[in-house]
Amino acid sequence: MSKTLYDKLWENHVVHQEADGTALLYIDRHLVHEVTSPQAFEGLKLAGRKPWRVSSIVSTPDHNTPTDHWEEGIKDPISRLQVETLDANIREVGALAYFPFKDPRMGILHVVGPENGATLPGMTVVCGDSHTSTHGAFACLAHGIGTSEVEHVMATQCLVQKKSKTMLIAVEGKLGKGVTAKDVALAIIGTIGTAGGTGYAVEFGGSAIRSLSMEGRMTLCNMAIEGGARMGFVAVDDTTIEYLKGRPFSPRGETWDRAVAYWRTLHSDPGASFDRVVTLKAEDIRPQVTWGTSPEMVVGIDAVVPDPAKESDPVKREGMERALQYMGLNPNTPIAAIAIDKVFIGSCTNSRIEDLRQAAAVLKGRHVAANVKLALAVPGSGLVKRQAEEEGLDQVFRAAGFEWREPGCSMCLAMNADRLEPGERCASTSNRNFEGRQGPGGRTHLVSPAMAAAAAIAGRFADVRDIS
Amino acid sequence: MEKFVRLEGLVAPLDRSNVDTDAIIPKQFLKSIKRSGFGPNAFDEWRYMDVGQPGQDNSQRPKNPNFVLNQPRYQGAEVLLTRANFGCGSSREHAPWALLDYGFKAIIAESFADIFFNNCFKNGILPIVLPAAEIEVLFQQVEATPGYKLVVDLPAQAVVRPDGHGVPFQIDAFRKECLINGWDDIGLTLRHADKIKAFEEKRRVEQPWLFAQ
Numbered sequence: 007m008s009k010t011l012y013d014k015l016w017e018n019h020v021v022h023q024e025a026d027g028t029a030l031l032y033i034d035r036h037l038v039h040e041v042t043s044p045q046a047f048e049g050l051k052l053a054g055r056k057p058w059r060v061s062s063i064v065s066t067p068d069h070n071t072p073t074d075h076w077e078e079g080i081k082d083p084i085s086r087l088q089v090e091t092l093d094a095n096i097r098e099v100g101a102l103a104y105f106p107f108k109d110p111r112m113g114i115l116h117v118v119g120p121e122n123g124a125t126l127p128g129m130t131v132v133c134g135d136s137h138t139s140t141h142g143a144f145a146c147l148a149h150g151i152g153t154s155e156v157e158h159v160m161a162t163q164c165l166v167q168k169k170s171k172t173m174l175i176a177v178e179g180k181l182g183k184g185v186t187a188k189d190v191a192l193a194i195i196g197t198i199g200t201a202g203g204t205g206y207a208v209e210f211g212g213s214a215i216r217s218l219s220m221e222g223r224m225t226l227c228n229m230a231i232e233g234g235a236r237m238g239f240v241a242v243d244d245t246t247i248e249y250l251k252g253r254p255f256s257p258r259g260e261t262w263d264r265a266v267a268y269w270r271t272l273h274s275d276p277g278a279s280f281d282r283v284v285t286l287k288a289e290d291i292r293p294q295v296t297w298g299t300s301p302e303m304v305v306g307i308d309a310v311v312p313d314p315a316k317e318s319d320p321v322k323r324e325g326m327e328r329a330l331q332y333m334g335l336n337p338n339t340p341i342a343a344i345a346i347d348k349v350f351i352g353s354c355t356n357s358r359i360e361d362l363r364q365a366a367a368v369l370k371g372r373h374v375a376a377n378v379k380l381a382l383a384v385p386g387s388g389l390v391k392r393q394a395e396e397e398g399l400d401q402v403f404r405a406a407g408f409e410w411r412e413p414g415c416s417m418c419l420a421m422n423a424d425r426l427e428p429g430e431r432c433a434s435t436s437n438r439n440f441e442g443r444q445g446p447g448g449r450t451h452l453v454s455p456a457m458a459a460a461a462a463i464a465g466r467f468a469d470v471r472d473i474s
Numbered sequence: 475m476e477k478f479v480r481l482e483g484l485v486a487p488l489d490r491s492n493v494d495t496d497a498i499i500p501k502q503f504l505k506s507i508k509r510s511g512f513g514p515n516a517f518d519e520w521r522y523m524d525v526g527q528p529g530q531d532n533s534q535r536p537k538n539p540n541f542v543l544n545q546p547r548y549q550g551a552e553v554l555l556t557r558a559n560f561g562c563g564s565s566r567e568h569a570p571w572a573l574l575d576y577g578f579k580a581i582i583a584e585s586f587a588d589i590f591f592n593n594c595f596k597n598g599i600l601p602i603v604l605p606a607a608e609i610e611v612l613f614q615q616v617e618a619t620p621g622y623k624l625v626v627d628l629p630a631q632a633v634v635r636p637d638g639h640g641v642p643f644q645i646d647a648f649r650k651e652c653l654i655n656g657w658d659d660i661g662l663t664l665r666h667a668d669k670i671k672a673f674e675e676k677r678r679v680e681q682p683w684l685f686a687q
Contacts, residue, residue, distance in 0.1 A: 009675060021673045022666050030666060033675055035683050042566065044507035055660070059674070060685050070505065084505040084528055091507050100687060127685060136565040136589055150589050152567035153509075154596035154659070162663040164670055168646065196576045200492060201559040204588055234562065236588045257683035265683040300492050321557060325491055419564075421501045440496045446525045 008275035011241055012172050012207045015147040019130050021164055030164045031147075034129040034376025037115045038065040038101070038156070040092040041421070045315065046157035047095040056099075058163035063101040064124045067092050068114045071107050073384050073411035080107065085422065102255070105388075113387020113413040116140040116354035120224065121389055123253025125383045127242045127269040132159055134285035137354045137437065139230040142239030143223035144246060145272040147207075149236040171205055171281040173235070174274075176212035179288035184471040186364065188356060188435065188454035190214065190286075191229035192294035192304045198284060200302040203235025209274060210240050214288035220249040221350040221360035228355045232301040232437055241273035295341050295467050296439045296452040298329035303439070305341060307457070307469045313337035332441055334429065335451050341467050344451070349374070349381040349462040350444070351408075351455050355436035357386030361455040362394045365435075366402040368380035368459035368473055375406035375465025381408040382424060384416040387393070406462070420445045433461035475596040477656035481579055481626045483552030486543055487616045493556060494563035495590060499572040503528055513575030516633055517543060547620050555583045555612055558603075561590025570597045580626045582633065584609050595649050598656065600628060603642045628654060 009017075021030040030217075043065075050057065057063070070077075070085035080086040096104045103124065105112040111122065116137055116218050117261035119125040125313045131141040131148035134156045141148035155165060175194055184446055195202075219228065223240045232236025247266055249337075257265045280326045303326070305312065314326035314337065330337065335344070351357070351365050362385065374381045383403045385391035390415055394400055417424040418436035425449025427434055435458050436443075439450040453461065460470040492598040503515045505528055514532040519525075521543060523536040537544045543551070554573065560583040561569060570593045573581070580600045604612075615635065616622045625634040628650060632640040652659065663670075678685050 007640065022647060022669050026647050028646065030663060030670070030679070032670070041504050045509045045567075048509075053660070054593055058670075061685065082505075088505050088507055124686075128681070129684065132567060134567075136563065150565035152565055152570075152589065152593035152596060154567060158660050158663065161660045162667075162670065163674065164663055164666075166648075166659060166663065200562060201585060201587070204559065204585060224599075231563075231589075234559070234587065237669075257686075257687045261683050265681075268681065328490075371683045419496075419501050421504065438494075438496070440563060442493045442500055443496050446500070446519055 008278040010274045010278040010280060011145060011173050011209050011239060011272060015145070017130065019147065028166060028168055031130060031167045033132055033159050033163055033165060034062060035119070035124060035131040036062045036159050037119055037131065037133035037138065038063055039069060039115050039133070039135065040067040040088045041069045041154055042153050044088065044091045045153050046160060049157045050160055055161045057160045060100040061102045062078055062163065064103045064119055065092065065096050065101050066105040066112050066115055066118050067107050067414045069419065071414040072422050073414050073416050073424055076108055076352065076412055081323045108274065110388045110392070112352045113390065114357060115414055116228065117358060117386030117390060120144065120220070121253065121387060123250055124257035125258065126250065126265070127246060127272050132165065136231045137228050139235070139237050140224050140228040140354055141231065142227035142237055143220055145239055145242045147237060147239070150231065162387065170207040172284040173203060173206040173208045173284065174280040175208055175210050175284045175286070177210070177214040177286045178212040179214055179287050181214050182287045183293065184293055184456060185291050186456060187218050187225040187452040189291055191226050192296065192301065192452060193286060193291045195229065195233045195293070195301045196304040197286060198233050200232060200300050201234040203230060203233040206235050208235040208238040210238055215240060216243060219360055220245060221358040224358065225355055229437055242269045285412060293454060293457050293470055295457065297333065297335060297341065299332055299439055299441050300329070300438060301437070301452060303329055304452070307341055307467060309341055311335050311337055311339045311341065342469065343466060345377060345431070345466040346433045346461055347377070347379050348426060348432040349378060349458050350384070350417040350434040350436060351458050352382065352384030352386065352416050353436035354386065354436045356417070356455050357384060357390065359390050359393050361435065362390070362399050365459040366399045367456040368456050369406040369408070369463070369472060370402050372406055372463045374462045377465040378462055381462050382410045382411060382417060383447060384411045385413050387413045417444050419443060433458045433467065475656045475660065478579065478598050478600050478653040479628055481552060482623055483626070484548070484550055485553045485581065485616050485622050486551035487546040487557050487613055487622050488542060488554060488556040489613060491557040492562055495561055495566050495569040496563055498561070498569040499566065500526070502526070504566060504568055508573055510575060512572035513577070516572040516576040517541070545592060550577065552577055552579050553624050553626065554578045554610070556581065556583045557609065558584040560586050562587035565589045567593045567596070570594050570599050574599055582609070582612065595653065598653065598660065600626060600653060602626070602633060604633065604641055604643060608641050612628045
């Protein structure tokens with residue numbers, strides 16, 4: 007029988023199954039950060055339980071850490087305690103790898119895992135963070151979990167799961183110039199809605215997806231959760247295998263060959279059936295900009311802010327009105343007429359080397375507009391930062407008027423000092439435009455790195471396709 | 475975990491779709507290393523007029539009179555009524571912790587985001603999915619009736635309105651049993667420890683690259 011990639015990943019991890027379909031799934035990789043783990047470690051200790059397999063754990067602090075003045079340490083005492091608690095917990099139980107604050111390999115977990123080869127095809131990958139879907143780019147069954155489940159995985163190396171429905175999102179054709187994986191992700195969410203993927207495991211396929219780099223696929227799978235799907239994945243191909251060669255935790259020698267032979271089977275079989283299929287034409291996707299307070303509130307750069315008066319569903323209309331009020335926008339305003347105050351290039355969505363290259367290509371020889379108060383470039387990890395510096399990208403960002411920061415989650419969720427002030431408007435490469443996400447009262451517009459760079463230069467949203 | 479069997483509780487209506495977990499508990503409160511004490515900061519940005527900080531005395535803060543949970547008639551509510559896609563966004567379990575600490579034991583919505591839905595069960599909160607039409611009726615009744623209470627009967631899988639009308643809801647048999655008995659998931663899973671060990675040993679041989687040390 008033809009199987010989907012999800013069927014294969016699922017079957018490969020079932021330890022035990024109850025009559026009602028509830029299964030125990032074995033977890034291969036557990037990513038741990040400072041915010042969602044302290045209560046889990048404490049619960050384990052209180053119950054007198056030991057971690058089942060510490061070599062499954064890869065850990066680094068990322069949410070709370072500052073992105074500048076590292077020599078001063080973490081100034082906020084509550085943040086510092088949380089990071090020190092992670093240090094102490096990992097010191098006590100152990101891990102496959104731990105990259106503490108200021109370590110050269112520290113960074114955002116969803117950047118750090120893949121770049122170290124700690125994310126391998128066919129794995130189950132979990133983390134107390136919803137953007138764990140990122141690792142689906144490697145044909146992993148990867149999703150976010152709550153802290154109780156973090157404790158459950160530590161104690162048992164398993165999760166209690168029920169099989170999801172399956173959805174294939176196929177993007178066929180060739181993406182236009184200036185259109186990136188971020189635009190594809192936003193266009194998909196605009197199509198299916200922010201809850202469109204709820205209850206589904208999503209496979210991304212089609213020629214446009216296959217042509218994406220691993221960085222692009224990570225951006226796409228990262229945003230699966232913003233479309234409601236806990237997990238999104240892409241089949242293994244040469245691009246996947248090339249990326250993994252020679253990474254620190256990738257297998258070597260004969261084991262590599264065996265692994266590759268298995269990895270090559272990680273795709274949906276021809277004729278496999280999905281509960282839902284959504285198809286998009288790559289040529290129809292324009293650079294995207296969100297205008298509201300949910301990622302589904304998104305349009306192309308050449309569009310205008312939608313008019314709630316044209317929405318027939320009263321609940322939706324009220325949501326639009328509330329969003330426009332929060333965002334300080336009027337209906338029918340051209341997106342390209344919206345001026346910005348800040349720019350943020352970073353986050354687990356868009357802080358990898360390719361993202362920084364795409365932004366730098368736009369910024370080269372240009373300068374941030376006078377009305378832009380702050381433009382931040384925050385690499386996803388110490389390794390990304392080093393590589394960018396070797397390529398001279400830091401100089402391009404700095405010459406353009408950007409601040410070049412140390413790695414971390416930064417202004418994506420504003421747990422550290424990087425944030426918006428009330429009313430400030432930001433072109434951001436992050437993943438959520440919720441009310442207050444980047445700081446209370448802050449207004450977030452989600453865009454690609456190239457579009458964030460274009461906005462920085464223009465001081466308002468601008469079509470990157472018009473910039474040569 | 476506290477058991478959940480039957481509840482008769484005051485209902486508070488939160489008439490919005492896509493309420494995200496950032497709204498339920500904003501990020502600055504996630505710096506805590508504890509599991510408790512999040513209730514006073516549930517819906518912080520909607521509930522107060524100022525920007526809240528961890529460790530503050532919340533009783534002194536200016537409240538937003540327009541926010542529904544601040545209305546006197548909804549004080550002491552144990553059932554939260556809301557619209558579609560409740561709990562979307564971040565996986566933070568601080569969201570159900572905050573709701574539980576506030577006093578909510580059941581949440582009725584048109585739909586829930588997957589991770590939040592799952593997190594509720596780990597904390598003895600019952601998330602109930604009802605059809606949009608039923609939700610609409612409940613909103614109308616709550617708003618028209620001060621002191622409006624619902625009975626949530628988990629063994630019978632029904633929400634019973636004051637007019638006696640019962641609305642059935644679905645729940646996984648396993649989850650239902652865990653809630654009714656207040657079972658600890660980890661203890662249940664560890665009953666299969668031998669199976670897990672055997673699975674792991676086989677895996678170690680078949681896919682050794684997954685076990686880098």
